Amino acid sequence: MELHQLRILRELADLGSVNAVAKALFVSPSAVSQQLAQLQRNFPVPLTQKEGRRLVLTSQGRILAQASAQVASTLAEADSKIRNYEGNFAQPVLIAGFHSIGQTIFAPLLNSGDDDLPPLRFFDEDVSQQDFPALTSTYDLVLAHRMPHTEAWPADRVSVIPLAFEPLDIAVHQDHPLARFESLSPAQVIEEPWVVSRPGFSPADVLDTIAALSGSAPRIEHRVNDYGTAAALVRASHCLGILPRFTSRSMLGKDVTLRPVSGLESGRQIDILVRAEHLHRPTVIRVIDALRETARKLVAENL
Incomplete structure (x- = not known):
């Protein structure tokens, strides 16, 4: 049994398929299968099994x-102690985030003037909520969002560091009759046309809840994940949208305003997801602290 074989098994648990593991580790699918077969020889019980066309882990796996x-x-803890002794802090920290958090936080973090930060490398990953944990296979830190009523992040796979709770508000053109209200109830808005995200993303989840509370199906005219595009469509039409209060401010323009949904705590929790071994790297801890401070300022500026 070798360390790289154990890593392949772990990646299969997180990524869900041999092809995904092969892509993440820059090897062929056949090489992944061969290593799993060699690992299996060390155990009398099966570690993997076929589920349709996919190879998945058994409970023992x-x-x-x-x-x-x-x-x-x-091993990461030991490596950190060695690197601390050598004074090696040049390794870049890889940070992935969904689009709106990247647009809002990446540049301020890069321009923070903090000379103690290591080199930073940013990546945008706009995925469905359930797919964020798997990104920790590729990146050191993953900025993820989760609706409060949904299943918690898998504690056996990732460590979770809360950043902020961001309300999701109704976006309305300032000339729309509903703009005169300080807050809007589900009954007030459900009959309006909507621009909203694709299913599986936060705005669509909020609209589903509004529909359930009002007892009517929404009239969705546009399915758009990009908040800048959604704001532009609200400006150009009588559609309502659902946008995050903090990370969409710069995209609204002068003609679009945000209104909270009355009787509904609509919002998303923004967290940092990280594999436990990375928390032994002092450079990663420094970046986490900087992310938390940047998020704190973002919330304070938009209250």
Whole structure:
């Protein structure tokens, strides 16, 4: 049993397919399969099984994958102590985030003037909520969002550092009759035309809740994930939208305003997801602290 075989098993648990593991590790699918077969020879019970056309972990395989994560964390702790002794802080920290948080936080973090930060590398990843944990296979830190009523992040796979709770408000043109209200109820807005995200993303979840509370189906005219485009469509039409209060401010323009939904705590939790082994790297801890301070300023500026 070798360390790279354990890592492959862990990646299969997180990424869900041999092809995804191969892509993440820059090897061929056949090489992944061969390493899994060699690992299997060390155990009398199956670690993987076929589920349709996919190869998935058995319960025993999941136990070993969790142990692999613990091994990785222990090795990372030792590596951190060695690198601290050598004074090696040049390794870049890779940060991925969904589009609106990237547009709002990446540049301020880069221009923070903090000379203690390591080199930073940013990536945008706009995925459905359930797909954020798997991104920790590729990036050191992942900025993710989750609706409060949904299942918590998988604690056996990632560590979670809360950043902020961001309300999701109704975007309305300032000339729209509804703009004169300080807040809007589900009954007031459900009959209006909508521009909203595709299913599986936060705005669509909020609109589903509004529809459930009002007892009527929404009239969706546009499915747009990009908040800048959604704001532009609200400016150009009588559509209502659902936009995050903090991270969409710069996209609204003068003609679009935000109104909270009355009787509904609509919002999303923004978290940092990170594999436990990365928390032993002082440079990663420094970046986490900087992200938290940048988020704190963002919230304070938009209250």
